[in-house]
Amino acid sequence: MVGGGPVGLLLAGELRLGGAQPLVLEASDGTERYTRSFGQRAVNGRSAQTLALRGLVPALEAAQTAWAAQLAAAGQETKEGDQLAHVLQMMREGRSKGHFGGLPLGTGSGDSGRAYMMKQHMLEQVIADWVAGLGVRIETNAQVVAVHDEGTGVVAELADGRSLHAGYLVGCDGGRSTVRKKAGFAFPGTPPTMTGRVAAAQLSDQDTLATVLRGPNGLVNGLMVPGEITTVEFDGTGPTEREAPMTPTELADSMLRAGGMKVTVARLDSGTRFSDNTRQADTYRRGRVLLAGDAAHVHSPIGGQGLNLGLQDAANLGWKLALVATGRAPERLLDTYTAERHPIGARVLRNTRAQVALLRPGPQVDALREVLTETLAIPAAHEYFGALVSGADVDYAPDSAQMLVGRFLPDAFQPLAVEHMGDGRFLLLDLVGSEGIRAAVDGSDRVRFVYCKMSGADVTALLVRPDGYVAWVGVDTESAGLSEALDQWCALPSARSSSGG
Structure with a gap:
């Protein structure tokens, strides 16, 4: 596995359970993950049920409890009128399954599993502790710069000059995946239409910070995580500079453009930019090289589906690759990975595009939101959208005569x-x-x-x-x-x- 995030770690654990000998190559030294752990992540009901099969629910509950304690200590509360913050608060309290373009989806919507909220590095630690107990090898400061499929095996070239040989290689190395590029996977899709920013920052007057879901040119969320501010601008282009340090002026200007909020940013410790660049690999397997998580598909983070989509990739691939890699099943079993997961990824890309459209400013979208709000009041529609964003509607065998085949265990x-x-x-x-x-x-x-x-x-x-x-x-x-x-x-x-x- 190239990439030691939640997807790579979960995949490594599944491979180890299946009798394989996985090696995780992580480019960073591990500390960088904490500084980039912006926002909070929802482990949706389906992913929670998947992790429950491996006995990880107690650890998830402990992580969520710890995160809730941090929020309480910071004095975070939902302010009147802060729509998106209200959705997030409902999720933390177990009263929501998430949202669709900022429209809340309640607990009766399509997924019986409980969702968990926490920072991403907390989830990584839960999975990392599990794989450590299984004896999975993890190498940090191991940056892969080239990949060669030799037919009978794969060679990964590292930045430090080493060459590592393996039977199979899986790219779990994110949206700008080196593995995907070097192995020659096509990555078609649509270019970005918005620029998002999230920063660990403080305003001169913190009382001015609020959530503006329907601003003049986007949205501002200052209540998702204490000490963090998120903006989204529908500028039609996406970020022009991804790596340059974010400045207080840049964030303040974005808050003004997106939400009409005139503020002074007193301090900015760190920040990152994102977009709705939406692409999917043409296949998830080329010979002995495979892709999972953001390496296989990227999309807008609105709706919070990317992490769970990647976890489900890992759960689907792990046992299959273990059987094939250990010689206990033919390679045709690996063909079912793309066959099953590619349509699911395409479906997520479609609904995240729809959610971006639903958040754009303007009276036409305002009217659309009103219509969809009325639609979500219909129980069957609420169930449909809840299952759509949680993955509870996944069916790997839609043509089966037996309804349960291809569906998650009842x-x-x-x-x-x-x-x-x-x-x-x-x-x-x-x-x-x-x-x-x-x-x-x-x-x-x-x-x-x-x-x-x-x-x-x-x-x-x-x-x-x-x-x-x-x-x-x-x-x-x-x-x-x-x-x-x-x-x-x-x-x-x-x-x-x-x-x-």
Whole structure:
């Protein structure tokens, strides 16, 4: 893995659970992540359910509690009229699933999982502690400058002159990914239309700081994180200078243009710029080089979906790559990574473009927001938009005759999954006590069989992939189609025959 952020770390952990020997190459020394950990991140309900399968919910809860304590100590509160800050406060209190272009989505909207709010470096620490316990190797100050796919393996050239060899290489190195560029992935999309800024700063008069969601040319948010100010200007171009230090004058001018707020910035410690540059790699795999997270797709941060999209990339890819890299499954299994995740990424790019449009200034957009607010009052519409932004509507097998196949494990079965899937294996749940179902996986080291009688269930058995998605559903005691599903997803029949099973 090139890149030691949340996506690279989660992917490394999944690979280690699957029996592979991952190495994470992180360009920075680690301290830089804290200085760039602007804003706060929402681990949405789906990602929280994914991390729950690995026993990480207690750590997520502890991180959120610590973050809430920091907010309380800073005396942060929601001011009357601060719409976006109100949405964020609802999320921290577990009363919201997020927003769509600043329009709040409540807890009944499309995702039963609980969301968690924290700084990004806090989430990274949760995952880093987990992978450390698994024995994952992480090298810092390891900047990759070139990648060569040699057909039978991959070579990564480092800035310090070293060359490292591996069976596969995954770029988790962000939107300006070196791996993506050097490996020759096409990255089509649309150029930026807005300039965003976020800075750790203080005003001469802090009482003037507020949230302006519908400013003359954008928005200003001064209440997302204590001590941070965010602006978005719909200037049609995007930032012209990404690396130059931000100045107090630059931030003050942006607050005036975007929100009509005339302020004096007394101190600016650090800042960064962003845009709505929206692009997606044409494929997530070229030979032995793969992409995940922002290396595979970039889009506006409005709506907070990028982190969760990347975490789900890692969850989808990890077990597949582990099986292939350890020689227990054919390479065709890796083809399902792009097939499953590329449409999901494209869908996120579409809805983030829509959210940017919904925040633009002007009476036409004001009218559109009023119409959409009325639409969100319709329960079915509220459910649709909630599932859209949380990923709860993901279906990897939309053409399947069995509705549950391709969908995340239903709520009723998730406690069993959390109890039995911490080691990253497949789970075969038998709900009726069928010998045929048990016999299909006898002796397997990659499928855990669990019998749990459940009266009133519409199905007799479920095969759950390591990422929590349903691969097969039994509707009787004959286990029809189970062998095919085991062959398709974990190459079980060939593995058993080769071992004499």
